[in-house]
Amino acid sequence: MVMPSLPARYKPASVWALYAIGLLPGLYAFYLGIFGGLGADPVRAFEHLLGLWALRFLCLGLAVTPIRDLLGVNLISYRRALGLLAFYYVLAHFAVYLTLDRGLILSSIAGDILKRPYIMLGMAGLLMLIPLAATSNRWSIRRLGQRWNRLHKLVYAIAAAAVLHYALSLKAITAEPAFYIAVVIVLLAYRLVRPKIMGWKRASKPGNRAVRAPVASTGD
Amino acid sequence: AAIAAKPSQYVLTEKPTDKQDVTTYNNFYEFGTDKIDPINNSGAFQTRPWTIEVGGLVAKPQVIDIETILKDFPMEERVYRMRCVEAWSMVIPWVGFPLASLLDRVEPLGSAKYVAFETVVRPDEMPGQRGLFQPMKWPYVEGLRLDEARHPLTILATGLYGETLPNQNGAPLRLVVPWKYGFKGIKSIVRITLTEKEPPASWNVMQPSEYGFYANVNPAVDHPRWSQATERRIGESSGLFGGARMKTLPFNGYADEVAGLYAGMDLTKFY
Numbered sequence: 001m002v003m004p005s006l007p008a009r010y011k012p013a014s015v016w017a018l019y020a021i022g023l024l025p026g027l028y029a030f031y032l033g034i035f036g037g038l039g040a041d042p043v044r045a046f047e048h049l050l051g052l053w054a055l056r057f058l059c060l061g062l063a064v065t066p067i068r069d070l071l072g073v074n075l076i077s078y079r080r081a082l083g084l085l086a087f088y089y090v091l092a093h094f095a096v097y098l099t100l101d102r103g104l105i106l107s108s109i110a111g112d113i114l115k116r117p118y119i120m121l122g123m124a125g126l127l128m129l130i131p132l133a134a135t136s137n138r139w140s141i142r143r144l145g146q147r148w149n150r151l152h153k154l155v156y157a158i159a160a161a162a163v164l165h166y167a168l169s170l171k172a173i174t175a176e177p178a179f180y181i182a183v184v185i186v187l188l189a190y191r192l193v194r195p196k197i198m199g200w201k202r203a204s205k206p207g208n209r210a211v212r213a214p215v216a217s218t219g220d
Numbered sequence: 221a222a223i224a225a226k227p228s229q230y231v232l233t234e235k236p237t238d239k240q241d242v243t244t245y246n247n248f249y250e251f252g253t254d255k256i257d258p259i260n261n262s263g264a265f266q267t268r269p270w271t272i273e274v275g276g277l278v279a280k281p282q283v284i285d286i287e288t289i290l291k292d293f294p295m296e297e298r299v300y301r302m303r304c305v306e307a308w309s310m311v312i313p314w315v316g317f318p319l320a321s322l323l324d325r326v327e328p329l330g331s332a333k334y335v336a337f338e339t340v341v342r343p344d345e346m347p348g349q350r351g352l353f354q355p356m357k358w359p360y361v362e363g364l365r366l367d368e369a370r371h372p373l374t375i376l377a378t379g380l381y382g383e384t385l386p387n388q389n390g391a392p393l394r395l396v397v398p399w400k401y402g403f404k405g406i407k408s409i410v411r412i413t414l415t416e417k418e419p420p421a422s423w424n425v426m427q428p429s430e431y432g433f434y435a436n437v438n439p440a441v442d443h444p445r446w447s448q449a450t451e452r453r454i455g456e457s458s459g460l461f462g463g464a465r466m467k468t469l470p471f472n473g474y475a476d477e478v479a480g481l482y483a484g485m486d487l488t489k490f491y
Contacts, residue, residue, distance in 0.1 A: 041308055044308070103465055108449070
C-alpha cells in the first residue's frame with residue numbers, strides 16, 4: 001500500500017507549523033483571561049483548558065501508531081511535536097495551579113499533593129513526562145537505542161494517569177470526560193491487540209501468500 | 221420584573237458578586253453540567269403557571285400557586301454568602317421569605333421531623349434531563365431537618381438583585397440555606413413534603429462518601445477528593461490575576477446563628 005505523505009521538503013516547515021498552531025489555544029485563552037473573556041472564574045477556566053489541551057495532545061500522539069497501522073497514513077514525523085506540546089501544556093497547567101490557583105501557598109500545595117489522589121496522579125504524570133521530553137531529540141534516540149523505545153512506553157502510564165487525574169477532579173462523569181476516558185482506553189487497548197493485528201496484516205500481504213497458507217492451516 | 225422587598229437584618233457588608241457572574245456561572249444540571257449551560261439552555265423553561273404541592277405530615281396540605289406566594293408572603297432582601305462544594309463562593313442579594321412562614325401555613329404535625337423538596341421534571345424544556353449522558357437521576361431531591369427548615373436564615377427565594385429570579389438561578393422558587401453547600405439549595409421546586417424519616421438528597425444518594433445529608437460548610441472536613449479549607453470568591457480577580465483564595469469559615473460564617481442546631485453531633489460523621 002502507498003502511504004500518502006507530504007513531500008519531504010515541506011516536512012520541517014509543517015512540523016514548525018504544528019508547534020505554532022498547537023500553542024495557539026493556550027495563548028488565546030491567556031489573552032481572553034487577561035481581558036475578562038473567560039467567564040466568572042477565569043483561573044479555573046484557564047487551568048482546566050491547559051490541562052485538557054495537554055490530554056488532547058497526549059491522545060493525538062498515541063493515535064499516530066494506530067493511524068499508520070490501520071489507515072496507512074504516516075504521521076510519525078509529527079509525533080515528537082505532539083508529545084512536546086502535551087508536555088508544554090502540562091507545565092503551563094502546573095504553573096497556573098501553583099501560582100494563580102494556589103497563590104504559591106506551599107502548605108496548601110503540599111497538603112494537596114500528599115492527600116489528594118487526583119493531584120498525586122497529575123504530579124505523577126508530570127514527573128513521568130520529564131524524562132520523555134528530555135530525550136525527545138535525535139541525539140538521545142541514537143544514544144539510547146532500544147532503551148529509548150522502552151523508556152517512551154512510559155507514555156501509556158502517563159495517558160492513564162492524565163485521564164484519571166481529570167475524571168477524579170470532577171463532581172460527576174459527564175459526556176466530555178466519558179469521551180476522553182473512552183479514547184484513552186481505546187488507544188491503550190490497541191497496544192494489547194496490535195501484535196495480532198500486525199500479524200494478520202503481514203500474513204495477508206500479496207507477497208506473503210505462500211507464508212500465509214501454512215499459518216492458516218494450523219487453525220490459528 | 222422588579223419585586224418589592226423590604227430590607228432585613230440579614231444583610232452582609234461584603235460586596236455582592238456582580239449580577240453578571242451570579243446569573244452566568246451556575247450549577248443547574250437540569251440545563252447542562254457546564255457553568256454557562258444554565259443561562260444558555262434555560263430560555264424555553266416555562267415558570268408560569270406554577271404550583272407547589274405542600275403536603276405529607278401536615279394538618280392542611282395544599283397546592284399553592286406561585287402568584288399566591290408572591291402576594292401572601294412579604295418578600296425580604298437577604299444578602300448571603302453562597303459557598304459551593306467545589307470551593308468557590310459568591311455573595312448574593314436574594315429576594316425571598318422564610319421557609320418557616322410557609323410551613324406555618326400548612327401546620328406540620330408533631331410527627332413531622334424532616335422536610336423533603338423536589339425539583340420539576342420537564343425533559344422537553346430541560347436539555348440536561350434528556351439524551352444519553354445524564355449525570356444524575358431526576359427529579360433532583362433535597363431535604364432538611366425540620367429545625368433547620370424553620371431557622372430564620374432559611375428562605376425560599378423568588379428573586380435576586382431586586383428582580384424576579386432568572387430561570388438559570390432556579391425560577392420561580394428555590395431554597396437558600398446559607399450555612400450549607402450550594403447544592404442543598406434545590407431549584408425550581410414543585411413539591412415540599414413533611415416526613416418522619418430523613419428524606420433522600422440527590423448528591424448524597426449518588427455519592428454518600430463525598431456528600432452528606434447535612435452538607436454544612438466545614439473547612440475542617442475535606443471533600444474526600446479536594447480540600448474545603450479555602451475558597452475562591454468569584455469576581456474578586458481582575459482577569460487571571462489577583463483572585464487570592466480566602467479561608468472558608470465554619471458554617472460559612474453563620475456559626476453564631478446555627479452552630480447550636482448541631483450541638484453534640486460529630487460533624488466529621490454527620491458531614
